[in-house]
Amino acid sequence: MKILFASSEVVPFAKTGGLADVAGALPLALEELGEEVIVTLPRYKAITDTRFKLQRLKKDISFSLIGRNIKVYFIEKDKYFDREGLYQDKGADFKDNLERFSYYCLRSLELLKEIDFKPDIIHVHDWQASLIPVYLKTRYAQDPFFKNVRTLLTVHNIGYQGLFPKEEFPKLGLDEEVFSMEGLEYYGKINILKGGLEFSDIINTVSPTYASEIRTKEFGFGLEGVLNKRKNSLFGILNGLDYKIWNPQIDPFIAKNFSLKTLADKKKNKEDLQKTCLLPVASDIPLIGIVSRLAQQKGFDILTQAIDSICKMKLQFVILGTGDLKYHEILGGMVKIYPKVLSLHLKFDDRLAHKIYAGSDIFLMPSRYEPCGLGQMISFRYGTLPLVFKTGGLADTVNRDNGFVFEHYTKDDLIKTITKALAAYGNREKWMRLVAGAMNCNFSWEESAKKYLELYAKAKSL
Structure with missing residues (x-):
């Protein structure tokens, strides 16, 4: 199966939280199971040539390798990404985040055509990549290259939704009818995550219980209505743990290595x-x-x-x-x-x-x-x-x-x-x-990856 991972942060290149760990580890586990995976990521200022041995594909795309042969493609645009921080400066969100991540999503889709990588599944993560399923079912709906491409949206924390003033909607390059209750409109604002939930083929979150909890008023952060509407397409898969890092038998940071036997x-x-x-x-x-x-x-x-x-x-x-x-x-x-x-x-x-x-x-x-x-x-x-x-x-x-x-x-x-x-x-x-x-x-990533493959198969069968 051919899979594109679209994530705004990926270990070891860029990280603010657990999303980066998942986006760095799950592709490796899928590769071990024989799948063909590529990743797209904005090229932030901290992602330097010397640090990550970047190779040049074209003037605005570079790449690096992880695992055995997973290409991580970096979407470059200095206007948007050549700055300190990923999403914020001194605790305040960048004012152009809508433009930054809509550009990242569109450029990721165009890149697929340029490298002739037609994925079976595009696996998008959180609001920053949620415009990909929206664009696929609107701007690219008639594009033969993307026929039968399916999307899975993983929600890592429903509290982060990508909310913007409605006046910014023209910047997305979408028809006005997409700004509706069945689209990106949310109490008079743009809600990018809501768009992803409405337009992706399958949705999952990072544990079965959380998948149930976010359908309630207490935990849904205002999106419980959308999630209940799509409950038959909503699943939960636990994240894995990298036992190469977290293993008391080989951990270099602890005073004495040990196992259950010792x-x-x-x-x-x-x-x-x-x-x-x-x-x-x-x-x-x-x-x-x-x-x-x-x-x-x-x-x-x-x-x-x-x-x-x-x-x-x-x-x-x-x-x-x-x-x-x-x-x-x-x-x-x-x-x-x-x-x-x-x-x-x-x-x-x-x-x-x-x-x-x-x-x-x-x-x-x-x-x-x-x-x-x-x-x-x-x-x-x-x-x-x-x-x-x-x-x-x-x-x-x-x-x-x-x-x-x-x-x-x-x-x-x-x-x-x-x-x-x-x-x-x-x-x-x-x-x-x-x-x-x-x-x-x-809780190895291999176990999680097998469950993701089941979801990918479910999405492909739609």
Whole structure:
């Protein structure tokens, strides 16, 4: 099968979040399964010749290789992409984002004709690539080159929709009738993601539970009506995890490599984490770790309400991440009260993240909503039991056989579940059974890729 991946960020070239990890890893897994994949990506300022060994195809297209032979084509236009940042400057969206990404979508489609790559499937990601299915069914509807080409739109986070003033609609080069309730119109504005949802052949999101949640008012961010209309074309596939990066047997960042068979060596990582975080070295005290953005979506509203009660328990707590200033201040204040319990690191630190996954006993993810979540998958592999709120991908991966789940989004239920986890930690036999259940979980990209191939086949049969 011939597949085009259209994504506005792809590891290792450009990244702001989890979308880049998926768009970098899934093509590799599909190639391993024998599929022919290419990728298109805007050429941002940070994508330099020297860093990525770029080759020139034509004056506005360069390319690089990933995997065995996957060509990543870079759409170049200095006016749009030769600037710092991908979507924003100092927290404010670029004012010309509509033009930038409509240009990227159109140029990607034209490029297919120029290199004579007729895909079976165009797999588009999030709002930045959502105009591709719109253009295919409007501007390119009569183009024989694109006959029988099918589209799959993956929604990584329904909260990001690409909203623009209706006055900008002429810039898209679409007929006026496309600005309608059945098209891109959304309460008098342009909604690019809505256009993708209306025009793509198949839609999926990054976990089965999230696919159900976004059809509700609570989680749909105003698009639940469109998603319910298209519910028979909406699916959920969990993201995979790159076990070449997240593997305690070969991880170069941790104090002592280990596996399920050499689990005793995990203690050395706990000791190393305690020393690194200036906490008392004690193997018998359960250690809770968090690696997260400090934001309400990630559960820090209820966590900060509960933090004083949690710090009074017999445990240690390491938190790594940055986010909302109010949470920085609340947690910073708690460190002064409980310096031997709580260790706070307000930064991004990849090495320390690996140490937290390897050295903690419990990994806390109290997210209010979580489309997929990778933290729990990583913690499984490191024998660190996740404690999560029952939502999205967390609900699809964590259960009583491999971790702890709370079902009411309150500080009391969070405290109660932490208390339950600490009691389990005191029962060695039960704890080791849970750790074995966690470490035996397999969320490889190969498994995800096979499910995507099923969706591609479904789209082709339409």
